């Protein structure tokens with residue numbers, strides 16, 4: 001299948017920044033077809049780039065060194081739903097939105113949620129160990145996967161899909177693919193654990209003027225076991241969102257914290273009692289519609305910032321006490337380079353994971369060195385949840401020690417000895 005328009009769209013990443021040069025798009029509609037393609041590609045030593053929903057923000061889905069893209073877009077079956085154990089088995093091309101739709105009315109939902117839910121696929125999110133907004137409560141994709149099927153160049157199909165929730169029979173080989181960004185095999189299907197729905201949800205937005213107040217609010221919210229979202233953004237960012245989607249933030253503050261609590265019927269009373277005495281800027285969503293409005297203020301940051309031009313994105317993890325220093329040092333480094341750069345910070349404060357988006361006319365290499373360099377100097381992680389992709393691969397050797405790099409390369413060589421999968425990604 002090589003319709004030029006479709007192939008062109010698959011060659012460009014979401015930001016428009018990374019452009020690949022593949023001429024052919026392969027769309028297997030079964031795991032057996034996918035196995036055959038990989039076997040042939042391995043025999044012919046032909047590089048192939050694997051693509052799910054093409055939502056990578058680090059160039060992970062873009063075929064920079066391959067003439068072939070293999071998309072999982074036709075692997076759409078939801079094979080099994082187990083209402084007793086609370087798990088679902090589905091193929092790699094099912095999107096998060098489709099999965100949520102399928103689960104509607106079953107009494108369960110999926111533990112990971114993120115803004116690109118309508119495009120991001122199960123296979124892609126497993127391969128990148130996607131995090132999202134509920135990480136603070138349910139963890140990332142690694143924590144949701146019960147078992148998975150993986151097709152590898154060296155061993156063909158490694159079927160690790162166990163019928164059982166508990167199965168300790170030797171090394172769980174399939175799980176090595178979680179977070180491996182498609183470099184050792186293609187995830188074709190997975191069994192995922194599900195979360196029972198809560199009787200009620202409580203969403204609250206706080207505005208504070210100092211970072212230490214923000215951390216204080218987080219500490220306060222964290223004492224409730226029902227906390228399931230602890231997000232963060234700033235006034236500068238939310239102004240852009242207001243313009244982009246015509247929303248209104250209820251009050252003006254320097255920093256905003258968005259919390260969601262999911263729990264039983266008594267939870268709302270407990271929370272409203274606890275929050276009643278808190279002074280300052282606070283907005284409580286009394287129903288699903290107003291909660292959605294508060295959510296939109298956080299969720300549309302990526303979109304709103306993308307309207308400003310070239311954006312360099314950094315997805316970093318720190319200890320909570322370091323984030324303010326990172327934010328001010330990042331601004332100082334940018335100011336020393338140019339007076340026209342503007343940085344925005346937002347993200348998953350509860351996980352110590354913030355997204356720094358830099359809008360500037362500087363080359364990406366210069367901004368990378370300033371911000372990734374700072375992150376490494378401060379001992380932070382250069383990828384909290386987006387992966388390494390092609391955009392951060394040049395920095396991996398500074399983020400990992402020799403033993404870690406050697407072990408990663410040995411795993412890659414074992415599963416993909418001819419290096420045909422996703423060349424340029426991670427390694």
Ligand code: 2HG
Pocket residue numbers: 057115299301302313314347348355356357
């Ligand atoms: C989010 O948390 C995503 O909204 C995207 O991880 C972050 O655009 C970004 O930098």
Ligand code: ZN
Pocket residue numbers: 132347348355385
């Ligand atoms: Zn994020």
